[in-house]
Amino acid sequence: MPTALDVVDGEVRELIRRRGLDPFTDPGPVRLLVRDVVADYSERSLTSALPPIVDPESVVRDVLDRVAGFGPLQRYLDDPEIEEIWVNELTPLNLQISASIVFLGPH
Structure with a gap:
């Protein structure tokens, strides 16, 4: 089963593609997108079998590092x-x- 981080990462990447965003030239909108996806995921995880997010800020940072940085x-x-x-x-x-x-x- 994928982790919460993996699910959020996949959703963010898909939305970046759909919206035509570039994480390197559009860092502000990408940061807002990541925060929105994490918040949405957290709400969905309350009423589903999705693994919960324990530290939302950590997930935001890790996803941003993955999509707009050099990962770990x-x-x-x-x-x-x-x-x-x-x-x-x-x-x-x-x-x-x-x-x-x-x-x-x-x-």
């Missing part, structure tokens, strides 16, 4: 503490934070 890397790109990101293969991810190297496991 986006949070590190946005973090001013991150000095460097090394991607040698799919996993693990290595980060340099304030002169320290941090090795992250699989995502």
Whole structure:
């Protein structure tokens, strides 16, 4: 069964296509669209078998990272503490934070 994040992501992508939005040139409308889809999904999940959304803001951020950013890397790109990101293969991810190297496991 898909997660709430996966369902919302799919709905957002479909609406972006239908409306002809570009997440990179139309970030404001895309952000509003994501918030609306999350709110609509949350309401539908109250009366259906859909998995609930525990943290709506987290889902909004994750969907925006997926459709208008670099997916799971986006949070590190946005973090001013991150000095460097090394991607040698799919996993693990290595980060340099304030002169320290941090090795992250699989995502």
